[in-house]
Amino acid sequence: MxxxxxxxxxxxxxxxxxxxxxxxxxxxxxxxxxxxxxxxxxxxxxxxxxxxxxxxxxxxxxxxxxxxxxxxxxxxxxxxxxxxxxxxxxxxxxxxxxxxxxxxxxxxxxxxxxxxxxxxxxxxxxxxxxxxxxxxxxxxxxxxxxxxxxxxxxxxxxxxxxxxxxxxxxxxxxxxxxxxxxxxxxxxxxxxxxxxxxxxxxxxxxxxHQKTNELPVKLKKLKIRERFFYFFIIHNKEEILIKRRDNNDIWAGLHDLPSIEFKERTGLEMVFSDPNFNQWFNDKSVIQKTSEEIKHVLTHQRLYARFVHIENFNLNAIEKNGWLKIKKDNLSDYGMPKLIFEYLKNFLN
Ligand code: SF4
CATH class of the missing domain: 1.10.340.30 (Hypothetical protein; domain 2)
Known part of the structure; x- marks a missing residue:
């Protein structure tokens, strides 16, 4: 045979x-x-x-x-x-x-x-x-x-x-x-x-030859990249700002939230001194609360995310940068990474 x-x-x-x-x-x-x-x-x-x-x-x-x-x-x-x-x-x-x-x-x-x-x-x-x-x-x-x-x-x-x-x-x-x-x-x-x-x-x-554990042979993997994000939930009673991700990074073309990324784990004080934060809000008292860090594992990357809640904000004041203002009820019409969608779903329900 x-x-x-x-x-x-x-x-x-x-x-x-x-x-x-x-x-x-x-x-x-x-x-x-x-x-x-x-x-x-x-x-x-x-x-x-x-x-x-x-x-x-x-x-x-x-x-x-x-x-x-x-x-x-x-x-x-x-x-x-x-x-x-x-x-x-x-x-x-x-x-x-x-x-x-x-x-x-x-x-x-x-x-x-x-x-x-x-x-x-x-x-x-x-x-x-x-x-x-x-x-x-x-x-x-x-x-x-x-x-x-x-x-x-x-x-x-x-x-x-x-x-x-x-x-x-x-x-x-x-x-x-x-x-x-x-x-x-x-x-x-x-x-x-x-x-x-x-x-x-x-x-x-x-x-x-008792080699089942040794075969097949694989070259060592690439180093895993670690990334640290603060995602901003900027919303009022009915609406929330989201943005479409560009095509040169993870989650290309999906929607997520306005965010600031850091190369290492940082506290909120670094967020307050970030030029983007100051351009968007110019006032740290807009922050209502911040989530615990959430770890999200991708194939070659580890993401560490914290969600910053900005509530009762005038969305028109910072609806720019290509951000979208959408109805919270319509959130599920937009393709989103699981990390973001799950958090928002739990928070908004
Ligand atoms: S082909 Fe695979 S399963 Fe079969 S004897 Fe060899 S190692 Fe074991």
Missing amino acids: SFSERLIAWYRNNKRDLPWRNTNNAYLIWLSEIILQQTRVEQGLPYYLRFADAYPDVKSFANASEDQILKMWQGLGYYSRGRNMLKTAKVVQNEFNGVFPVAYADLITLTGIGEYTAAAISSFSSNEAKAVVDGNVYRVIARYFGVATPINSTSGKKEFQAIADNLLNRDNAGEHNQAMIEFGALQCKPKNPDCPVCPFQSSCYAYQ
């Missing part, structure tokens, strides 16, 4: 029943693949179901507004995915006559679709013979073949892709690829792989 035959036999007996597995609709597969990037299946599944329900085809997705998409995306993180999806849906609508492409060569030209996603969509939807390589596949290959090249190095990427291409069952590429991913997710797990009941046990390098 070949590697692929054994793998697919395992898959048929063990796979999870997930909605995007029961379709060859490239649009729905694309939806699931983008949602599942950097996201666990349990977390991504409800989002997939909501999106597929609200936007059952690429036309309906392309006609949505960015705010509608980001609002539905809220809490999933990596918001550029949502924005890129909208761009891609519009391109498919306009340049592919609304038919989601299934060929790797077309898919790879679309925004937000890299080699992995193009291989996944083309093989799952039309059985195109393109091998997928994601974190699961890296792990399975590194352990089974004993490959110690770092998976996040340039040479490692090439080496693992070549091995995956070689293993691919060209007559059944879609199922083979799904099986590789599922095998890595359920059987050859990052911690405590289920080696005692693994069909590859007798020929697996890592198992035979």
Whole structure:
């Protein structure tokens, strides 16, 4: 029995029943693949179901507004995915006559679709013979073949892709690829792989050499950046000021609050001497209260946020800098980072 035959036999007996597995609709597969990037299946599944329900085809997705998409995306993180999806849906609508492409060569030209996603969509939807390589596949290959090249190095990427291409069952590429991913997710797990009941046990390098904990090898991560924010809740009875974030930082395009950022943890006295604070308020007595520090973890950043409440303020006096004055009741119409939305929701309710 070949590697692929054994793998697919395992898959048929063990796979999870997930909605995007029961379709060859490239649009729905694309939806699931983008949602599942950097996201666990349990977390991504409800989002997939909501999106597929609200936007059952690429036309309906392309006609949505960015705010509608980001609002539905809220809490999933990596918001550029949502924005890129909208761009891609519009391109498919306009340049592919609304038919989601299934060929790797077309898919790879679309925004937000890299080699992995193009291989996944083309093989799952039309059985195109393109091998997928994601974190699961890296792990399975590194352990089974004993490959110690770092998976996040340039040479490692090439080496693992070549091995995956070689293993691919060209007559059944879609199922083979799904099986590789599922095998890595359920059987050859990052911690405590289920080696005692693994069909590859007798020929697996890592198992035979007790190296499952050492493989795969990864180069050390980038340093985590720490950032310290004061967010200002400037509001009166019915309205509040928010602002749209620019595109060169975290939460690009979402809405948050006027804020001042510091490189290190600082007390309110530093806020009072900040030029922005003085330009906006010119008087520290406007502050009604300040929240405890809230820690918010992103992939390469740790945010430490405090919320400063400015109440009963004449919003017209400082409604500038591109800030928006909105009704508090309409807050949920704006895509916001979870950190900001949760705080405001608790505070305003
Ligand atoms: S024997 Fe263990 S390490 Fe090897 S492929 Fe199976 S689960 Fe992975």
